[in-house]
Amino acid sequence: MANTETVILDRNGISRGLTRIAHEILERNKGVANLVLVGIRSGGDHLARELRSLIADIEGEEVPLGAVDVTMYRDDLGSRGPMAMGKTEIPFPLDGRNVILVDDVLYTGRTIRAAMDALIDLGRPRNIQLAVLVDRGHRELPIRADYVGRNVPTAREENILVEFDENQKPVEVRLIKS
Amino acid sequence: MSFRHKHILGTEYLSSEDIQLILDTADSFKEINSREIKKVPTLRGKTIINLFYEASTRTRISFEIAGKRLSADTVNISASASSVVKGETLEDTAKNLEAMAPDIIVMRHSASGAPHYLAERVGCSVINAGDGAHEHPSQALLDLLTIRQHKGTLKGLTVAIVGDISHSRVARSDLYAMKTMGMNVRLVGPGTMVPPGIERLGAEVYTDMDQALRGADVVMMLRIQLERQGKPLIPSVREYARFYGLNPSRLALAAKDAIVMHPGPMNRGVEISSYVADGPQNVILEQVENGVAVRMALLYLVAGGEHPQ
Numbered sequence: 001m002a003n004t005e006t007v008i009l010d011r012n013g014i015s016r017g018l019t020r021i022a023h024e025i026l027e028r029n030k031g032v033a034n035l036v037l038v039g040i041r042s043g044g045d046h047l048a049r050e051l052r053s054l055i056a057d058i059e060g061e062e063v064p065l066g067a068v069d070v071t072m073y074r075d076d077l078g079s080r081g082p083m084a085m086g087k088t089e090i091p092f093p094l095d096g097r098n099v100i101l102v103d104d105v106l107y108t109g110r111t112i113r114a115a116m117d118a119l120i121d122l123g124r125p126r127n128i129q130l131a132v133l134v135d136r137g138h139r140e141l142p143i144r145a146d147y148v149g150r151n152v153p154t155a156r157e158e159n160i161l162v163e164f165d166e167n168q169k170p171v172e173v174r175l176i177k178s
Numbered sequence: 179m180s181f182r183h184k185h186i187l188g189t190e191y192l193s194s195e196d197i198q199l200i201l202d203t204a205d206s207f208k209e210i211n212s213r214e215i216k217k218v219p220t221l222r223g224k225t226i227i228n229l230f231y232e233a234s235t236r237t238r239i240s241f242e243i244a245g246k247r248l249s250a251d252t253v254n255i256s257a258s259a260s261s262v263v264k265g266e267t268l269e270d271t272a273k274n275l276e277a278m279a280p281d282i283i284v285m286r287h288s289a290s291g292a293p294h295y296l297a298e299r300v301g302c303s304v305i306n307a308g309d310g311a312h313e314h315p316s317q318a319l320l321d322l323l324t325i326r327q328h329k330g331t332l333k334g335l336t337v338a339i340v341g342d343i344s345h346s347r348v349a350r351s352d353l354y355a356m357k358t359m360g361m362n363v364r365l366v367g368p369g370t371m372v373p374p375g376i377e378r379l380g381a382e383v384y385t386d387m388d389q390a391l392r393g394a395d396v397v398m399m400l401r402i403q404l405e406r407q408g409k410p411l412i413p414s415v416r417e418y419a420r421f422y423g424l425n426p427s428r429l430a431l432a433a434k435d436a437i438v439m440h441p442g443p444m445n446r447g448v449e450i451s452s453y454v455a456d457g458p459q460n461v462i463l464e465q466v467e468n469g470v471a472v473r474m475a476l477l478y479l480v481a482g483g484e485h486p487q
Contacts, residue, residue: 069206071220072210072248072478073218073219077220077221077481078482080482081180082181082203082479082481084199085202085203085206086206087209088209088210117219118218121217121218122215
């Protein structure tokens with residue numbers, strides 16, 4: 001059966017969603033003091049970069065930006081086989097910081113669990129907040145996002161694809177039905 | 179990406195894509211090794227047996243640290259403290275180890291082909307940590323990682339490997355891997371230490387060290403393994419040092435930015451002078467550091483998923 005694809009967010013829609021998230025982050029954290037952004041590779045770190053520039057536009061200050069690769073913290077090595085690893089790059093101490101963890105799609109919650117484990121191995125953040133562009137449901141762990149660009153109720157067999165251009169800028173979000 | 183090997187028995191069996199993947203994975207593991215908490219939960223619940231029939235400090239500890247950093251349970255067995263001294267055959271050892279259900283066996287043996295023999299008899303993955311004068315794949319891969327780190331690339335580089343080529347499993351593993359990655363390999367040593375016909379594997383063979391070093395990007399010195407030679411292959415250690423020892427004036431023949439490597443342990447004053455061993459061009463301790471990352475990559479890649487073979 002052929003795949004059908006529906007665009008659920010275009011470039012403007014993504015931009016609006018991220019701008020709103022940037023404002024919500026600043027409101028809740030009362031500015032940028034003590035704030036750091038950490039994106040989950042590979043989509044999340046592109047979005048974290050976008051969020052950082054939006055926050056800088058609003059507050060006039062750039063918050064520290066890091067990226068975390070969760071391959072080594074996944075719990076499905078036996079069933080999926082080894083995956084290519086990315087690099088974790090967090091060039092600042094996490095101790096006592098308010099960490100905004102950023103991902104493109106929130107699904108079962110296992111990636112977020114893995115990312116939190118990875119962050120906790122690197123330091124002791126004051127708190128971890130979660131920002132995602134799309135929440136598609138089907139959680140398998142008690143995890144929820146603090147900031148959501150768009151809630152998209154999906155079926156399990158459907159897929160959400162966040163597409164980025166060659167400059168790693170988000171282009172559109174598509175719902176794929178197979 | 180996919181890694182289709184259940185075992186790592188030698189670099190002879192690895193394609194350039196395999197080697198690329200191993201080096202890239204190891205590169206990422208280096209980041210973990212520089213953290214305060216040098217441990218990830220990837221291989222939690224997996225059991226690794228380090229089965230060492232030959233004395234080894236560096237390789238065994240490197241594999242052990244690699245396993246522990248991935249949260250695997252590692253068990254070390256050395257032949258001197260095992261049933262081997264009581265006369266148990268390798269076949270029986272294999273069956274007994276198999277019954278303990280390990281996930282990976284890392285094996286060093288003085289007989290070439292012993293890890294292959296084991297791999298055919300056990301259900302788990304086998305990694306060759308050095309078999310006789312045959313192969314030492316993890317050493318070759320850490321050599322490549324170190325070279326890539328310094329030179330940015332592998333293809334087209336010229337490497338001079340100097341010493342007892344006949345008895346060196348490192349030289350053989352390096353030769354296979356380096357040829358696969360498009361490097362030029364010069365093997366250098368006295369005629370008695372270079373196996374006849376090795377040029378068929380794509381190496382250039384030299385007996386004159388000065389000639390071989392000219393323009394080389396990498397100079398790799400091998401240890402004179404007197405313990406492996408039945409009859410000495412050289413008239414005297416002193417004479418060997420004179421003709422095949424790496425000193426500053428010889429090193430000056432290589433490329434200006436050439437790096438000096440040695441798989442260790444070094445015989446200072448024999449194959450390498452202290453001036454060179456401690457000089458600015460040596461990357462010997464980086465090799466050791468990269469060894470942990472490469473071994474983590476190998477354990478990770480063989481431990482994951484199904485291996486259709």
